[in-house]
Each structure stands twice: as structure tokens, then as C-alpha cells.
Amino acid sequence: MGKTTYIDGTGIPHRSFDEEFLTHKKCSEWWYCTGYLEDGSGSLFGYQFTLAKGRIFGIRFRMLICSLTDFRTNKHYNTQIPIFFGKGVTTTADLLEVDGKTRMNFSPNQYSNKGSMHLQMDGKEFSLSVNLEAAKPPVWHCDDGVLQMGIPGDKERTYYYSFTNLAAKGSIKVNGENFDGLTGKTWFDRQGGTYTLTDSKTCWEWFSLRFFDNTEVMLFAFPQDDYYDGTAIDADGAYRRLNDYSLEATDVITFEGRKFSNGWKLEMNGMKYTITPRIDGMFNVFFFELLADIMDENGNMLGYCFVELLPGVRNKTSALDAFKKK
DSSP, X not given: OOOBOEESSOSSSOOOHHHHHSEETTOXXXXXXXXXXXXXXXOEEEEEEEEEEEEETTEEEXXXXXXXXXXXXXXXXXXXXXXXXXXXXXXXXSEEEETTTEEEEEEOOSSOTTOEXXXXXXXXXXXXXXXXXXXXXXXXXXXXXXXXXXXXXXXXXXXXXXXXXXXXXXXXEETTEEEEEEEEEEEEXXXXXXXXXXXXXXXXXXXXXEXXXXXXXXXXXXXXXXXXXXXXXXXXXXXXXOOOEEEEESOEEEETTEEEEOOEEEEETTEEEEEEESSOOEEETTEEEEEEXXXXXXXXXXXXXXXXXXXXXXXXXXXXXXXXXX
């Protein structure tokens, strides 16, 4: 049996980080974690954990999405589980869990009451166990934690905050092969709202730039609406709204019959960057995801960028398509 700790309201205006971490009855929302791990010998892995709660035409559902990318072999591995009626799902102040297996635990550190985390993911072909330690406090994104979802109006908004710099240490098992002593970085998102899931105008392209100098940038783009927002986070944890930037797709690919942007030019703060996918991305029920390299004008690699692209940006599609049989 699962357990849910609820909070009233929609997260706008927001209360504390701890309060808005809890489940909102009226919102579609998600807890989202992306990171990379390396072993110091050239092996690189990317991973993603998502526990989402949605409401479409009055139907409430939850979805667990876990994935691993092995950049030695350029292979993706996925676990995608739709959950109705909340059966076996726990979302409380210090635990996210599905069926007693895949889970995230939270406890305090010097930066937050949830600054120490442990993530355990188990799929058919992989498992991951990683300890995460916040190196900075969490940040409210965009307009004091409010992101306009491409369409004007009070309804089409989400609350949004992140831990953008989590030091990661852990192990991975993939296809029977063990990798221990891995280190890297992780980014944890908490987001949700009353916006219209089924409207393509609310679909986004999301970029989380994780620079090697311990600064981060979050960019939330709605190219179909010509609307952009974001947040810049300094090495000391100070953060500010960033919505004066230029982001241009340099290529568009077709994946499983859908078009997605694939490679970008970015100009911000007087600097020019290229964001180049390491390999082709993967489609995870609702979104297309990939890991990219961040390069400056001289070809120097400055960090990694996780990218999340929704199909509604460049395709006529609906959130309901996720439940259609292929």
C-alpha cells in the first residue's frame, strides 16, 4: 500500500521548499531527477528518474519513468510504468517510492532539509544506487518560482524549483556488468501546476546546463509561442531570472514519426555556445530526452546539458498519445 501526504493550493504563490515538495491535489506535477556518472576511465552513464502525477479530462494517473544511457555502447534502457489509483505509490515529506523498489529518500544537510538524497532504480536490464549531496540550496526559477507555460493567463502556470548541483556517488549494474565508485552530478526538479496538459502550446523544450565551474543555467523554451524564460545560478548559490537569451535549433530530426530539434546555438550574457547531443536521444512516454556537450566558440568543452523536448512543440500531438498502442 502506498501513502500520500497532501498540501492544499497550487504552489502559486509558493510557500516553503519543503511544503511545495508535497503532493498538490489540484495539480499535474512531477519529481524529476537527471544526472551523469563517470568512473575516471572513460565510462560515462546518464540517468533519469521521474515520478509524475497527471490529470487529463478528470482522469487521474501516475507514471514512473526510469532510464539509463550507457555511452560506452550508446544504448538506452527504460522502465516505464503507468499507475492508476495511486496503488503502491508513496509520496511523503521524505520518501518517493513505487512498489517498494524504485525510491528516493530525503534527509537534511547544511543546505536544505532535503539536501541529502538516495536514489535506487531497478529495471529489467539495469539497476542504479546513488547517494546525492546538495552543494547549494535549492532555487526558485523564473519569476520567483512561477513559470508561464507559453500561454498567457493565471491558469497556464507552474510552480518550479530545483536542486541544480548535487554531488553524486554510486554504482550501476547494466546487463550483468557492475560499475562501482562512480562519481558525477545530478539535478533534481520539483514542478507542477494547473496548466492544460493537452494543449501543444504548453509543450516545452528544457535545457539544464551544468558547467564544470559549478555554475548552472536552466532554460525553458516554448518556440511555438516565441516565449522563453530561465534561471542562472552562480557557483556560490546566488541565482537570478534569465530570460534575455537567444536559442536556435541547428537541426531537426525525426524519431518514431515525430520531429524534434537536435543541436542548438545559444547566446547569453554576451557569450556564444553550441549544445551538441552526444548520441541520439530516447523517447520516454511523454518526452524526448538526451545528454549534450556544451562548447564555447573555440571548441572548448565547458560542461554537460540535459535536454528534454516535448513532441507538441514541433508535431500535432496530444498528451493522450502516450496511452495509445504503437
